[in-house]
Amino acid sequence: MSAVSSIRDYIQTQALRVEHELERSIPQEWSIPAALRESMMYSLMAGGKRLRPILVLASAEALGGRAEDAMPVALAVEMIHTYSLIHDDLPAMDNDDFRRGKPTNHKVYGEAMAILAGDALLTHAFYTIVQAARKQGVSGGTIADIVEDLARLSGAPGMVGGQAADMQGEQGVTKLEELDYIHLHKTSDLIVFSLKAGARIAGATAEQLAALDRFGTCIGLAFQIQDDILDLVGDEQKLGKPVQSDVKQQKVTYPYFIGIEASQAKIEQLTREARDAVTGAGIPYPERLLQLADYLMKRDH
């Protein structure tokens, strides 16, 4: 079996495990308005690559830890990613009617419920980390470290900051540095969190966390540049969304600044940097992480 086909199997297997756990991630005994619960579950179970939770699990395994122990954190990062998509799709933001070929949350449940479902998923991510991680005997100190990382990397100085810069960018990003700020925070920060959190569960050292931080920053930026390219030349069927939406929304992208070829070269350079970061930095089993990085750069959706 080639490395690529085996990584495809790995991704498929882990994605199914994550989805099985996501199904049960909101306690049935909680009394929650039915429409709110439905709206949360609609977007949580709407598919997608499950890239971030898979990175959490793979990172724990790369340090010799067990994927099961990192599962609560994997669910939490998918909740954060899902809330950000629900809010990004709102009419006041990107105003998207479809996501992964399905109507967006607000098209099904209305804007008010979509805003609340996003708020609830964001909040539930923190509940999931603490409550489930504690069950598995993760120390309070490690839980606090993970909560702090998530709050910083998904908050104002992280993902939300990137989204805010992106919104304003529509009024004109003039420098590649500004686009890098958007990509790094909107995309890389949550990938960095995923890798560090999985590693923390497995008892990572400061050196290992720093290596995974650099690895995540590189593949996150490469992933986003690939997104820019796919939006320009991708296959609508595979993407599940119309191409050239960036162009239509007049969003500047990497190809806009440096062209498609240079963008592809940048992706290859970042992939090499990512590889260097985790090889020979005391990461005992980096193979899966490296395969995931390669897979991400070769993806067509």
Added chain:
Amino acid sequence: MSAVSSIRDYIQTQALRVEHELERSIPQEWSIPAALRESMMYSLMAGGKRLRPILVLASAEALGGRAEDAMPVALAVEMIHTYSLIHDDLPAMDNDDFRRGKPTNHKVYGEAMAILAGDALLTHAFYTIVQAARKQGVSGGTIADIVEDLARLSGAPGMVGGQAADMQGEQGVTKLEELDYIHLHKTSDLIVFSLKAGARIAGATAEQLAALDRFGTCIGLAFQIQDDILDLVGDEQKLGKPVQSDVKQQKVTYPYFIGIEASQAKIEQLTREARDAVTGAGIPYPERLLQLADYLMKRDH
């Protein structure tokens, strides 16, 4: 000095301390888009009673703890309260143009930035608890307990659930029980969190936490019924918002179901229940909490 005037002084003093700390609650060294930081600070510093943070501090003191040690949690609960107001005021929700006599966040910064400022404040509340509480040597286990309480009481089974029920209620709340669900979750849950979190910082026992839970549930519901009454017969100047907005929005209220007199009687009954909960339940210094409860019931804004 009468008890009431002294509690007014206490509230004023504590509110100023909270506001002084709120001013500095978002690290200056963080690189955040200027408009996002401004939008967050605009609502965070827009005044208000600072009731919830004051309850955090008073609860810590009621158990013989130091208010300073509970300050990070006090800031966090105000961030959660503030984000909920920003999102509730959005056009898709209550569509309010003014709050405390000032233009609402989305009227100043636009809907997209208001949504993101709310998301960022929600997220920053968790950062503030962990990062600042840890500085003060609060144990990881206690931090985890507080984060879990906040995520549950402000999330889908708590405040957001109450808000969702309120939204749907506009399509017709037919039973007082449904209105109680809305009031208990939309208002009481965050008050209960404030009391329990302050107490946890001061090392509360399970019995003490249960007593404060009951105290908070009672004063929270009483507070909300008082809100319903003030919306009907209050003074626009003092309230800083137009009265009868509930009537205009066809929101059902306690007076709608049982009339103003019975609503006032219900407030008095809840205040007595609150008093019973914290007297003789092993709360060493309950006076401030009792004065705060009385003050809340006598307020005119």
